[in-house]
Amino acid sequence: MSRVVIKVGSHVLTENGMIAKRRMLALVELITVLKSNGYEVILVSSGAVAAGYTKLPLDRKSVANRQALAAIGQPLLLKMYQEQFDIFDIFCSQVLLSADVFESEKPIAHAKVAIDTLLTNGVIPIINENDTVSIDELVFGDNDRLSAHVAHYFDANLLVILSDIDAFYDKDPNRYEDAQRRAVVTELLPEELEAEHTPNNEFATGGIVTKLLSADFLMKHNREMFLASGFDLSDVKSFLIDKVHQGGTLFT
Numbered sequence: 001m002s003r004v005v006i007k008v009g010s011h012v013l014t015e016n017g018m019i020a021k022r023r024m025l026a027l028v029e030l031i032t033v034l035k036s037n038g039y040e041v042i043l044v045s046s047g048a049v050a051a052g053y054t055k056l057p058l059d060r061k062s063v064a065n066r067q068a069l070a071a072i073g074q075p076l077l078l079k080m081y082q083e084q085f086d087i088f089d090i091f092c093s094q095v096l097l098s099a100d101v102f103e104s105e106k107p108i109a110h111a112k113v114a115i116d117t118l119l120t121n122g123v124i125p126i127i128n129e130n131d132t133v134s135i136d137e138l139v140f141g142d143n144d145r146l147s148a149h150v151a152h153y154f155d156a157n158l159l160v161i162l163s164d165i166d167a168f169y170d171k172d173p174n175r176y177e178d179a180q181r182r183a184v185v186t187e188l189l190p191e192e193l194e195a196e197h198t199p200n201n202e203f204a205t206g207g208i209v210t211k212l213l214s215a216d217f218l219m220k221h222n223r224e225m226f227l228a229s230g231f232d233l234s235d236v237k238s239f240l241i242d243k244v245h246q247g248g249t250l251f252t
């Protein structure tokens, strides 16, 4: 049985500040198809703060407000997921993790037992960072790195990141028209991974660096990552189901 982690970001899951239900349904459909093709699927989903904001529009600049919005939004998000999974007679479940879980063996082992049990019973674990308890120095701050840890420690062969960008390019495609897609990446250069510290670097915009750090972590642990569009799921479908790599980037 092949285990995959799918990470979906808030850019994909929200539209005009609301949860984009049609995109959520497309994602749920994808997970259902993967499941019937023999995959065990763990989902790492953002969107709690956005979902909370639709009910109580607190100023999102304050950390305390974001924590409150996550607490309000997390059950709403899960309810929306369950409504969509109901269509396919599938149960989903909520697993909230904080970065410190991955710092010692015991909590990792406990969490893995729970995840394994859910998957054995055909239930989809939906993981998010536990924003209300995450302390500044411990937070991943982005689900890219959380999902890489989830893939490694819960023994998935592959992490799929569904992003607002359809692949990794040799430079930011939103800034450079002649950017070329990199289909397969086997090694990342230190300057690509440290782009955050060099503001003039062409890699420095957007959230690509956290994705590259995740890819680097997984490659070093003999696991793979696939970066593809979360708006159009045809590339990820063809890669995972038809085993045809037409679009997206494979880090291997």
Ligand code: ADP
Pocket: 009, 010, 011, 012, 162, 163, 164, 165, 167, 168, 169, 170, 171, 172, 173, 174, 202, 203, 204, 205, 206, 207, 208
């Ligand atoms: P998400 O929220 O979907 O996880 P982000 O917006 O955080 O995604 O990160 C993707 C963004 O990273 C892209 O929209 C793109 O503008 C930017 N980016 C910067 N450099 C690159 C690159 N070399 N290849 C692909 N995207 C890049």
